[in-house]
Amino acid sequence: MTVQEKINALREELNSHNYNYYVLDNATISDFEFDIKLKELEKLEKENPDFFDANSPTQRVGGIITKNFETVTHKNRMYSLDNSYSKEDLLDWEKRIQKVLGTSEIEYTCELKYDGASINLVYEKGKFVKAVTRGDGFQGDDVTNNVKTIRSIPLNLPSDFLNDFEIRGEIILPLDGFQKMNEERAANDEEEYRNPRNTASGSLKLQDSSEVAKRPLDCLLYQVVTSERKFETHFDLLENARKAGFKIPKTMQLCKSIDDVFDFVNDWDSERHELPYETDGVVIKVNNLQQQEELGYTAKSPRWAIAYKFKAAQVSTILNEITYQVGRTGAITPVANLEPVQLAGTTVKRASLHNADQIEKLDIRVGDTVFVEKGGEIIPKIIAVDFSKRPQNSMPTVYATHCPECNTVLIRTEGDAKHYCPNEYGCAPQITGRIQHFISRKAMNIEGLGAETVELLRKEGLIENYADLYDLRVGQIIPLERMAEKSAQNMIQGIQKSKEIPFEKVLFALGIRFVGETVAKKLTKHFKSIDNLMRASFEELINVDEIGDRIAQSIIDFSNDLGNIQLINRLKSVGLQLEISEKSQENQSNKLEGKVFVVSGVFNQFSRDELKKAIEDNGGKVSSSISKKTDFIVAGDNMGPSKLEKAQELGVEIISEQQFIDLIS
Structure with missing residues (x-):
């Protein structure tokens, strides 16, 4: 046997032992024997560097230092899930997807919702190449070296x-491993970790991968994203992923009906406490992959999946004080300051009270004993008052009348749940909040500039609005606290690079009230420039698809404000993209204007997303379900028979992929 053959044989054997121990939980060799073989392989690799392999078992021990984790854009967006808290919610979800698919025959998979740090693993030609955190769903941090140490x-x-x-x-960090870590820290007089989830998440950002290797981290997997059409169902895809070596939890179950889903939920609501790791719910997915494609996504979530959250943990504590926070739009949020209490693995000191109506509805008062739970197991909220423990001298809560930051009289317009501070340009949290929104990832995505730095720049008098960012110079920034020349240069470079950000993101960054990402895209597509948008009348605005009275009036108010007009002129002068570029308009037309399309089936020349984009680029509208308003169905292979039947019943014209291409060419 040659040296290379010996190295390859050892690698294969050690990989097999890793799989048996960490995935199958069935050790086939002692730890001592494993270490002997690993040392033998390390020696051979060191003596024969030509045979180095980044994916060798020897590379799992870590040792690489990462000082800055590179931000990486996800090839396929990582969506979040819609949550449900009752069986009625699940039945409503089933009705929605049945309507879109045009059938009641839907199979589901149920999986436990693991409470850990989301990760995306990338494989090319069968080899692991990259691990990226979820981040904001569009981009995350490259933590490949740390994740490589996880042996499962x-x-x-x-x-x-x-x-x-x-x-x-x-x-995830299994509960027994988490307990052992804390026992070691307690023995060394170190502060114990708060909970497994945060500890697992923090482990991924440790600079020394050898420290990560010492932690008993595990990886439970639940979704494969691929363009290969090798499998027909989600369940089969994951079962084959398990056979390939991935740790797919055996708790996954195929359900033939929503009643089977309810049985799964009921069983695990009690049995989950026996699991070796934390879980806070069940994820229900449409099993058929073609049906998943048919259902598609909303702006935030897949339509084909939903999370059912188990009833949240609940505790009681004392409400010490009610304070008020000011958001970037001037919205006032009352906050309950609580006697610290342990809840679901974290210490809770504060909880949102939402608005004046909520305080009045629950009759919440300072000094009350209140019941607190984590809404969706994440954000603490007060759900009730223990009136039997209310102090005799208790006084009803009088909601704030003035802004806590600038003392301006608060306003509340009809139909609004919240109070607002109208001092838009003189209230510090609003000034800072607008700039922080402007630089955020989904908006201008300015690298080298964070929320804390924005606050520092404002306090130092260097900026008062987001246009001021483009006047900053390196020499002004270096003297600031915790700022070096390199940091200052990176910030200025990031600001300058933001001039390349497309108009739709700039429009969202402006922070016009009620203009979120989706609305900004629709407005950009329709008006094509900031000038056209700001000149638009109320009637022109509400005639845009999905733009209602409230959004239209907000845009009118923004456009009529002299301060905003001056800001926009300054942003024009420094070169921001405030109109659609010629390049992005190359493949756009109004050929399909006013026409409503439904896309169904599998296509050869387009992916479904490309086909939908082509419809929208040519002025058409894409709908998820067939109705009397539908003009065309673009039908690919395997179009659902129920959709075909409904189209024929309503007299909707069915066209092929090629006929659609002819329509827009």
Whole structure:
């Protein structure tokens, strides 16, 4: 046997032992024997550097130092899930998807919702190449070196699975491992970690990967993203991923009906406490992958999946004080300051009271004993008052009348749940909040500039609005606290680079009230420039698809404000993209204006997303379900028979992929 053959044989054997121990939980060799073989492989690799392999079992021990984690854009967006808290919610969800698919025959998979740090693993030609955190869903941090130390993640795959794909899951810290870590910290007089989820998440950002390797992290996987059409169902895809070496929890179950889903939920609501890791609910997915494609996504979530959250943990504590926070739009949020209490693994000191109506509805008063739970197991909220413990001298809560920051009299318009501070340009949190929104990832995405730095720049008098950012110079920034020349240069470079950001994101960044990402895209597409938008009448605005009275009036108010007009002129003068570029308009037309399309089936020349984009680029509207308003169905292979039947019943014209291409060419 040659040296290379010996190295390859050892790698294969050690990978097999890793899989048996960390994935199957079935050790086939002692730890001592494993270490002997690993040391033998390390020696051979050191003596023969030509045979180095980044995915060798020896690379799992870590040792690489990462000082800055590179931000990476996800090839496929990582969406969040819609939540449900009752069986009625699940039945409503089923009705919605049945309507879109035009059938009641839908199969589901149920999986436990793991409470860890979301991760996206990238494989190319069967080899692990990258691990990226979820981040904001569009981009995350490259934590490849740290994730490589987790032994339940395969680095090389058999050739009969898939070639290029992404697989997603949760990095978790099992409860027994978490307990052992805390026992060690307590023995060393170190502060104990608060909960497994935060500890797992923090582990991914440790600079020394050898420290990560010492932690008993695990990776439970739940979704494969691929363009290969090798499998027909989500369940089969994950079962084959398990055979390929991935740790797919055996709790996953195929459900033939929503009643089977309810049985799964009921069983695990009690049994979850026996699991070796934390879980806070069940994820229900449409099993058929073609049906998943048919259902598609909303702006935030897949329509084909939903999370059912188990009833949240609940505790009681004392409400010490009610304070008020000012948001970037001037919205006032009352906050309950609580006697610290442990809840679901964290210490809770504050909870949102939402608005004046909520305080009045629950009759919440300072000094009350209140019941607190984590809404969706994340954000603490007060759900009730224990009136039996109310102090005799208790006084009803009088809601704030003046802004806590600038003392301006608060206003509340009809139909609004919240009070607002109208001092838009003189109230510090609003000034800072607008700039922080402007630089955020989904808006201008200015690298080298964070929320704390914005606050510092404002306090130092260097900026008062987002246009001021473009007047900053390196020499002004270097003297600031915690600022070096390199940091200052990176910030200025990031600000200058933001001039390349497309108009739709700039419009969202402006922070016009009620103009979110989706609305900004619709307005950009319709008006094509900031000038056209700001000149638009109320009637012109509400004639745009999905633009209602409230959004239209907000845009009118923004456009009529002299301060905003001056800001826009300054942003024009420094070169921001305030109109659609010629390049982005190249493939756009109004050929399909006023026409409503439904896309169904599998296509050859377009992906479904490309086809929908082509419809919108040519002025058409894409709908998820067939109705009397539908003008065309673009039908690919395997179009659902129920959709075909409904189209024929309503007399909707069905066209092929090629006929659609002819329509827009």
